Amino acid sequence: MDSPSSSTGPQPISNSRTEGRRHSILPDFLSESLPIPPSFLGTSPIIREILSQDIAECSSDDEDEHAGASDAESISGQADAKLAFHPNGIVYGTGYSFVPIQGMDKPVPNPHEVEESLHAELSLLRDNAILPPKHHKPRPTHVFARLYRRIFSTKVKDHEGPIFPDIAVETTPLLHEMAAEFEPLPTPAPDEIERRFEFAVAHHEITTTWQREAKTLIQYSMPLIATFLMHYSVTIGSVLTVGRLGLVELAAVNLATMTASITCYVPVQGLATCLDTLCAQAYGSGHKHLVGLQAQRMTWLLFILMAPIAMVWWFSEPILAALVPSKETASQAATFLRVLIAGMPGVAMLESGKRFVQSQGLFKATTYALMIGAPLSFLQNWLFVFKFGWGFVGAAAAMAITQNLLPLLLVLYVWLIDGSQCWNGFNWKAFKNWGPMMKLALPGMIMIEAQFSVLEVLTLSASQFGTSQLAAQSILVTVTSTSFNIPFPLAIATSTRVANLIGANLSSAARVTAKVSIIAACMVGCLNLILFSTLRTQLPRIFTDVDDVIQIASQALLVCGVMQVFDAIAAVAHGLLRGIGQQAIGSYANLFSYYLVALPISLSTAFALGWKLTGLWMGITVGLLCVSVIELVYLYKTDWEVAAAQAAERLKSEDVAVEAKSRRPSHGV
Incomplete structure (x- = not known):
């Protein structure tokens, strides 16, 4: 899939990130954009008819090479990066609610949505103590800090160290504690994040607060x-x-x-x-x-x-x-x-x-x-x-x-x-x-x-x-x-x-x-x-x-x-x-x-x-x-x-x- 040439948006993720991704995509947790994904309804012959005719009549050889894939590959090539089912009628400017239109199709997610879904999964895994936190910070000892953490913390399970021993987290001496507190911890590779997310979902280990x-x-x-x-x-x-x-x-x-x-x-x-x-x-x-x-x-x-x-x-x-x-x-x-x-x-x-x-x-x-x-x-x-x-x-x-x-x-x-x-x-x-x-x-x-x-x-x-x-x-x-x-x-x-x-x-x-x-x-x-x-x-x-x-x-x-x-x-x-x-x-x-x-x-x-x-x-x-x-x-x-x-x-x-x-x-x- 071609990546958009946006100068401000996130770069599209590589194919290795999307391989094997099925139902774990949780797009748009982040606040960088208005999180309004498009409609997601059943497969439609009308959609295929419109796009097939337009592809046949309006695509030149140069554009075909730019797309870099056959029709079948380009339209279904993102099947392993599916977003969740999403009904129609929620995009900004559309009607408040209406009976679903039979025949609407599920759009392919754009790279921005797929990239944000990866960050969302990572955040959810950290909150459930399946991955270590983003930064190694000591548990608060002050009474007001503990109260604030208890009321506003999004974590399901608090933890002090890494849950998985195969992810190395450097322990620092007392002299460097101040620097280590704000030093980011290593993040697993996307494939590893995906593997653990799928495993955690299958074993019902992910919840939220x-x-x-x-x-x-x-x-x-x-x-x-x-x-x-x-x-x-x-x-x-x-x-x-x-x-x-x-x-x-x-x-x-x-x-x-x-x-x-x-x-x-x-x-x-x-x-x-x-x-x-x-x-x-x-x-x-x-x-x-x-x-x-x-x-x-x-x-x-x-x-x-x-x-x-x-x-x-x-x-x-x-x-x-x-x-x-x-x-x-x-x-x-x-x-x-x-x-x-x-x-x-x-x-x-x-x-x-x-x-x-x-x-x-x-x-x-x-x-x-x-x-x-x-x-x-x-x-x-x-x-x-x-x-x-x-x-x-x-x-x-x-x-x-x-x-x-x-x-x-x-x-x-x-x-x-x-x-x-x-x-x-x-x-x-x-x-x-x-x-x-x-x-x-x-x-x-x-x-x-x-x-x-x-x-x-x-x-x-x-x-x-x-x-x-x-x-x-x-x-x-x-x-x-x-x-x-x-x-x-x-x-x-x-x-x-x-x-x-x-x-x-x-x-x-x-x-x-x-x-x-x-x-x-x-x-x-x-x-x-x-x-x-x-x-x-x-x-x-x-x-x-x-x-x-x-x-x-x-x-x-x-x-x-x-x-x-x-x-x-x-x-x-x-x-x-x-x-x-x-x-x-x-x-x-x-x-x-x-x-x-x-x-x-x-x-x-x-x-x-x-x-x-x-x-x-x-x-x-x-x-x-x-x-x-x-x-x-x-x-x-x-x-x-x-x-x-x-x-x-x-x-x-x-x-x-x-x-x-x-x-x-x-x-x-």
């Missing part, structure tokens, strides 16, 4: 929390600035952004999820030029699909006017949507661009783009809305400009820093082979759309109670969406960690992670509950000065605060289900709870009982309670040893056979 799992979940989730908050801040900036303009404007921006999400943003994310597999497979198989081709193909496809959506947005005023009682609110929302049409190309390019860089292990690229784009979004809102006097249209313009700026920043990252090795320029062949990609992408889009459309129903329901209720709904959606960016990254971290442990046949360690993550979810939910309850009158004032809207929002925030507890638990429980390969259970539980529990209760309490906005959120709260109970009961009754065995069987069945390179026509890109 709640301290290590808490530390790992923090390392996984903190970068994600920052990334998600920065991404959502683009919407927050518009709501904050528009809220200062007036009541109608605040209601209109909620109606417009929710409509834009349901009709464009969410479907685009769902369609782009197929790149999680296609780009990673192309990169891992050594055909790096196909990574750029797949990203181009999806981008052009999204451009074409956006054309009719743009037409609907442009003529959306009569549609919204038929759904919303306030004609002024509908007119303002339609104006906002018309301006957002300018940001549509950026939305398509960003979704494809994220997968383009992530498939190469460049997980920080999107974060760096957001670190620049998010602050500029706030600056643009202030300039356009207040300084230039553009008002309501200025907020929409700021959002559209930011949507186009983010993919341009990704392009600059690829051009100037890393990732250009997978880009061979624009290619007319990106307009071919669309049929299989559509078959792969449509199921994900349909399921994500089905789950998110319930939010549009509630927004339209809130509009029936008047402009003040719709404006308050805008505040509640923004606040609850912002708070969700804490438990959701925690759910992603949980899914990643549990999948890795299950894939390594460490079911007991996975159960420890599950307990830690559920406790963490309860803590996060209770913290949000406290914040929502104590600041229920202060939070709405951040968005508006209208007393009527503040009063409505503050009353509903009490219900939203209770919802935070169940929201966090449901998110993490679903992450656990994804980690053990049972994400369909959580997805069907969500659909059942949203449409058969939450929606009927919301409409009944809001209209029949007259609770209005508070009633709408009461139904969502009960629905999330239902999801939490269903998923927690299923997890409690799950046999984790069976889940580990099923993951092992999936990994064994994922070898792919491809036709020999001699059958490919040799014409250039």
